[in-house]
C-alpha cells in the first residue's frame with residue numbers, strides 16, 4: 001500500500017469509529033499511544049492524529065498501519081491529514097527559545113526582578129510581540145501559544161531563578177537560568193539585544209527572516225537566532241561583498257584573509273581569483289537596522305570565518321590572527337621532539 005494516500009472519506013469513517021469506541025479503546029485496539037505532537041481537530045473535538053491517520057489506511061488499503069510503520073518525522077500523519085483537508089493543531093507549544101527568553105528576561109529586569117501578572121499591559125504587549133516572532137512554525141503552535149498567562153508564568157520562572165530570590169525556583173529550564181545570568185553579568189548589552197529584537201519585530205525587519213536550522217548548527221551567539229540570522233544575511237549580501245572587494249583592490253590591497261593571510265588566488269590560481277568572504281565585525285548587540293558600511297566588513301577566508309562564528313564570544317579577525325600566530329609559534333618549537341616527526345604527512349605511494 002502507498003502510505004499516506006488516505007482519503008477524506010476514510011478519515012471520517014475512522015473518526016466515527018473513534019467516537020464510538022472512545023479514545024482509550026480506540027488507541028488500544030490499534031496499538032497506538034496518545035499523540036504527543038499533533039491532534040486532529042474536527043467539529044470542535046480533538047483526535048490523536050497518528051492513530052487516526054494510521055487507521056484510515058484500513059478503509060483505503062485494506063489494513064491499518066502499525067505505529068512502527070510511521071517512518072521518522074513527527075509530522076507525517078499531520079501532513080497526510082492536512083492533505084485530506086483536515087485541521088491540525090499542536091498538542092503542546094514549543095519550548096521557549098533563547099530569543100524569547102531574552103525578551104521576557106528584559107521585562108523582568110525592568111520590573112525590578114519581579115514576576116508580572118497576566119493582566120499587566122506590558123505582559124499583554126510582549127505576548128503580542130512573541131506571537132509575531134518567526135522562531136516557531138505556525139503548525140507547531142496551538143491557540144495558547146505565548147498567551148499572556150504563559151508569558152506571565154515565564155516571568156515568574158525567571159524571577160524565582162534570581163540569586164536574591166529567597167524561595168525555591170518555580171519552574172522553567174536551564175536556558176532560563178543561563179539567559180538570566182547573562183543579563184546579570186552584562187545588563188546593558190543584553191538590554192540592547194532585547195531592544196534590537198523588539199525594534200526589528202515591530203518594524204517588520206526581523207519578522208520575515210528565514211531561519212535555516214541546518215545552517216545554524218555551526219553558529220553560536222548569546223544574542224539569539226534572530227540577530228544572528230540578520231548578521232548572516234548582511235554578510236551574504238552579494239552587492240556589499242562586491243563593493244568591499246572593489247574598494248580593497250582600488251586601494252591596492254590584496255584579497256587575503258585578515259586573520260590568517262590566506263589568499264585564494266595564490267593557492268587555487270584562476271579558480272580562486274577574486275574570491276574571499278566578508279565578515280561583519282560590528283557586535284550583534286550594536287548592529288542596528290541601519291545600513292552596513294564597508295568599514296563594518298572584514299575580508300576573511302572560509303575557514304577563519306567558520307572558526308569566528310563557531311563559539312561565542314566571537315573573536316575579531318585580529319584576535320583570531322593573534323591566536324593563529326601564537327599557535328604557529330608553539331608548533332614551530334615542536335620539531336625537535338620525535339612525536340612531531342611521526343605526525344609528518346606520509347609521502348609514500350597511495
Ligand SMILES: [Zn+2]
Pocket residue numbers: 257258259260261262300301302303304305
Ligand atoms: Zn583565514
Ligand SMILES: [Zn+2]
Pocket residue numbers: 235278279280305308309
Ligand atoms: Zn561572519
